[in-house]
């Protein structure tokens with residue numbers, strides 16, 4: 001691997017993520033959205049929440065943090081999932097078209113709970129939860145069963161996702177993101193379609209499991225009341241409408 005993708009001087013060593021002047025612009029039908037991140041620093045083990053209204057750019061930020069979405073412009077984008085290794089210069093990976101390496105970083109270090117769930121309909125609950133473990137070649141050690149038990153979905157391990165309730169599917173998605181014990185879990189509205197009581201219960205289970213696994217958590221949610229009770233650090237963001245409403249800009253930092 002080329003050294004320029006691993007040791008940029010601006011990558012601060014103690015941080016899992018360090019973003020400086022990262023911008024993503026998205027445009028459709030003459031209406032544009034811009035997300036600006038002047039400075040974002042996330043330390044190992046932190047639990048962070050981005051709380052905001054629909055369309056403010058939560059998924060846009062998370063998709064950049066899991067290397068699915070390439071920023072339009074980057075001052076610095078450093079990722080250091082492993083304290084014993086050099087920080088990775090994600091911007092250089094993008095610029096050199098090193099998509100396999102980005103995919104590999106994601107696979108090894110990040111669990112992603114997608115806003116849409118993202119369960120594979122033709123795999124059983126067990127195999128969905130075991131997916132990242134099997135891709136990484138990890139042996140069966142009871143982690144999937146333990147998580148299923150903790151999340152209250154153990155009786156459903158042999159079923160297909162279609163036969164589960166929305167809340168059960170969301171618990172499977174959370175279990176899947178944790179099962180390969182990644183150092184980071186990123187969760188996009190993991191309880192969005194649940195009633196407030198169920199959402200609160202699942203969110204606190206999620207944080208409890210993340211604590212047990214010593215995982216850094218970054219999540220997007222509307223449900224700030226519950227998130228605050230769980231002691232997460234809230235990222236500041238501000239949204240404004242510019243150019244006669246043709247451009248919406250959100251600035252996130254923290």
Ligand SMILES: Nc1ncnc2c1ncn2[C@@H]1O[C@H](COP(=O)(O)OP(=O)(O)OP(=O)(O)O)[C@@H](O)[C@H]1O
Pocket residue numbers: 026027028033052053054055056057058059060061115248
């Ligand atoms: N593929 C795309 N092409 C163009 N614009 C997009 C695309 N995806 C999202 N956008 C726009 O970017 C803005 C931010 O979208 P994003 O999905 O990040 O918001 P969000 O905060 O996650 O919203 P929600 O709470 O509804 O999930 C929105 O104005 C949206 O219309």
Ligand SMILES: [Mg+2]
Pocket residue numbers: 058059060115188
């Ligand atoms: Mg979203």
